[in-house]
Amino acid sequence: MKMKKTDPATARPAGEISSGRLRAIAVLVREFEREVLGKLIEGNSMGKDLAPGARRRLLEEDAAGLSLENCARCGSCKARCPVYEITKNEAFSPRGRLMLLKGLAEGRISPAGGLLKRISACLLCGRCDVSCPVGIRPTEFIYRGREALRKLDTGRLMLRTALRMGLRQPAFGLGAARFLFLRGQSDGGKWNEFVKKVFPADIAFPTRLPSPRPSFMPGRSRQTGVIGPRKPSGRVAVFAGCVANYLVPETGEALVSMLVSMGYEVVMPRGEVCCGMPLRGLGLAREAERFAAKNIELFGKLNVEAVVTPCPTCADMIKNRYAELTGGGIEKAMDSTEFFLRKLEGKVAGGGPEPDGHSDGGKQRLIWHEPCHLRYGLGFNAGPVLALLDIERPVEAGCCGLGARLTDAETSEELLSGRVIAYKDAARVVTACPGCRMQLERGGIKTAHILEIIEERFFPETIPAPRD
Ligand code: SF4
Ligand code: SF4
Known part of the structure; x- marks a missing residue:
């Protein structure tokens, strides 16, 4: 068979895509975008526009120097998304959400109810963050999207206000939650219906009654708590987090008791505040930033082996995600499961139960x-x-x-x-x-x-x- 000769001067290096193929890919991407964005453009505007600052913020690079521009539309992130799995709808996938946010930032689509629904349905679970070959963390942009759309999301205004106040004054928030819970239980559901109208979320119906019992957990104490044996073998701090502090205190108590039993001196600084994740998830980035700064100030400089928390969401937030808000995090933060695994592996090797x-x-x-x-x-x-x-x-x-x-x-x-x-x-x-x-x-x-x-x-x- 006769081989066609190529001119070495004009030959493409291996792996380079021809301009024809690039044009074809561009056409496909545009069609794909039209399909996703188009459904939102038609008759679905909220009648308001995005503030120029919010637009700019959406287009900014993240800490790794990546922006919405860098998404190659490969879809690797989509394969892991639990919301895409149940909806089978591109606009509910991480890739689709990034395209929607890009369209919004560039002014190609206007803020719309449908858009809000798609950005709000994200779980912020982070599965997409670990699947992107380019290194984009879609959740970072989804958080920014929530922030950008916050003012237009009037349905959740009361919820955001309640959460902001409740987390700033946990004793007040706890009392209010107890009141809502007890009231909802006593009047055959009428109160629940009313609360549901005011708060378009299920916050008034926790599975557990917020615990009123006294506790030594950080959110409850009047001063920095230090518990431990007279001659401790080490020193750790506990970041309890709101759920362990107020709703399931037995988990935090078990954590502290076991640490003490292992010979640790346990420090629980007075003034611990919410890690900020729920606030950021509702678009309240600036409030979350303030909470982050407070926790970094309290925990960042402690002379401890680790800052242990019984909640992985708190651990991820204070260790990794504070960097997106303040440029730094609590480096010694560690989830309690990992902490105990490290300690128990040695114990079991020496003959455990x-x-x-x-x-x-x-x-x-x-x-x-x-x-x-x-x-x-x-x-x-x-x-x-x-x-x-x-x-x-x-x-x-x-x-x-x-x-x-x-x-x-x-x-x-x-x-x-x-x-x-x-x-x-x-x-x-x-x-x-x-x-x-x-x-x-x-x-x-x-x-x-x-x-x-x-x-x-x-x-x-x-x-x-x-x-x-
Ligand atoms: S963080 Fe949101 S977009 Fe990413 S995988 Fe989870 S639900 Fe999907
Ligand atoms: S995996 Fe990364 S590059 Fe691929 S579509 Fe998702 S965000 Fe874009």
Whole structure:
């Protein structure tokens, strides 16, 4: 066969795409964009425009020097998105959301109800952040999108105000939440209906009554708490987080008791505030920034081995995501699961208790629910700790939907239904996140925080007697 000769002077280097092919790709991308953006342009405007500052912010580069411009539209992020998985709609995927935000920033689409819905349905789970070959973190731009659309999202005005005030004054917020909860329980649901109209989110119906009992947790204490043996073997700080502080204090208490039992002096600085994630998720970036600055000031300079938190969302926020708000984070922050795994591996190697056969006969089956921020935010592989504690992985893993509870209850509920089916054979579902735990309990699932399982197995002496 006769080979066609190529002129070395004009030959393309290997891997270079011809201009014809580039033109064809550009046409495809434009068609694709028209399909996604077009549905939002027609008759769906909110009648307001974006402030020029918000537009600029959307187009700015992130800390890694990447912007919306850099998205290659490859779709790798889409394959992992739980919301795309249930909607099968491009505009509900990370790639689609980035295109929508780019269209918005460039003035090609106007702020619209449909756009808000698509940006609000994101769980901020971070799965897309770890799938992008270019290195783009779609959630960073989705946070910016929420900030840009905040003023137009009037339906959630009361919710944002309540959350802002409640998190600034937790004692007041806790009292108000208790009032709403008790009132909702006592009048056959009429009050609940009213509250639902005011707050287009399910915040008034937590699965647990906020705990009024006194606690030594940071959010409750009047002064910096320091607890530990007389001659401590080390020093750690605890960042409790709001859910562990106020809604499931037993998790925070188990954490502190076990740390003390291991010989640690535990520091709980007075004045810890919310990590800021819920505020940022509702578009309140500036408020979240203020909270971040306060926590960095309190925890950043402590002379401790680690800042341990029982909530991976808090850990991811204070360690990694504060950099997007303030340029730095709390470097020593660590999720409690990782902290205990490191410590217990040594203990087990020296002869720890035998696994107690939770999985035997299916009666005591413990099934793992993996928090997205633990796996994707912090990059923690739970395999070794699950083997250590004899906890099974479910056949089908998935997100519980908590991330959209305040912004898109429908999506949140749909994802929760999937978890209810996936965990139907579990005696208890074990997770590392107090927030996931509350969401799963909404679906009637019996849960435990992994710290409780660690306590049962390795520190039974620290388990308090049942309260009346
Ligand atoms: S953060 Fe989660 S829900 Fe949001 S776009 Fe990324 S993968 Fe989808
Ligand atoms: S994986 Fe990255 S480059 Fe590919 S579509 Fe998603 S954000 Fe864009």
